Amino acid sequence: WAVVNALTLLTKKMGPGSRHDTLDNHFSYHNFLKLIRFSKSFYYTNFINALPDLTLVAEWTQLVCDWKQDKSKPMPYLSAEEHDVECGGSDTTEADLKAKLKEDECKAKEHGELLLHEISATSCLGLGLLIEDSQYVFLLSFWNILDISIKTALFWQDNR
Known part of the structure; x- marks a missing residue:
């Protein structure tokens, strides 16, 4: 809300109705921006949490590297189950x-x-x-x- 403090100089000479409308518009816009930023951070957090565990990625990468060097090992691209x-x-x-x-x-x-x-x-x-x-x-x-x-x-x- 600190961003809205500068409005006091703008609304000082306004009538009560105009002052109320101006402040309401600025508060609404501030809340809108906060909501937009929240959704971005929310989706980013969900995306990060959905990524596989880094140890699994390292394990699988090692399996692929081993298979590329020695083709007699099981192919990691095929399902083992x-x-x-x-x-x-x-x-x-x-x-x-x-x-x-x-x-x-x-x-x-x-x-x-x-x-x-x-x-x-x-x-x-x-x-x-x-x-x-x-x-x-x-x-x-x-x-x-x-x-x-x-x-x-x-x-x-x-x-x-």
């Missing part, structure tokens, strides 16, 4: 995942639960994977053809 297939591990296929989702949907229907959306989770997953596959095939067909003509390249670019 085994995952259950039912929980979506690395051995899970698309068919396994679809079957699990279908089973969950059937159980939900048996218990009388209503679907939230018109499209089921299984159908949505299938469509998403189909779109992803078609984009991948499109990119492969576009970039792997080395002897394409300019006309064909423009066609692909227009239809992308």
Whole structure:
């Protein structure tokens, strides 16, 4: 509030209403700035607290350096934990995942639960994977053809 002390000279010759409005505006602006600074420091504190422990970072960096020097050591980029297939591990296929989702949907229907959306989770997953596959095939067909003509390249670019 010390910043507002200079207002006494400005408001000395004002009427009571004008003085009140001027002081109110300055106090509001001061509180606004305080609030803005608080949010910045609050987010900064949350960001700093969310960073991993520095010892973990040093450990992982050491693992990477060791692996780069000796490739026979375990690769640090791969997960060392085994995952259950039912929980979506690395051995899970698309068919396994679809079957699990279908089973969950059937159980939900048996218990009388209503679907939230018109499209089921299984159908949505299938469509998403189909779109992803078609984009991948499109990119492969576009970039792997080395002897394409300019006309064909423009066609692909227009239809992308």
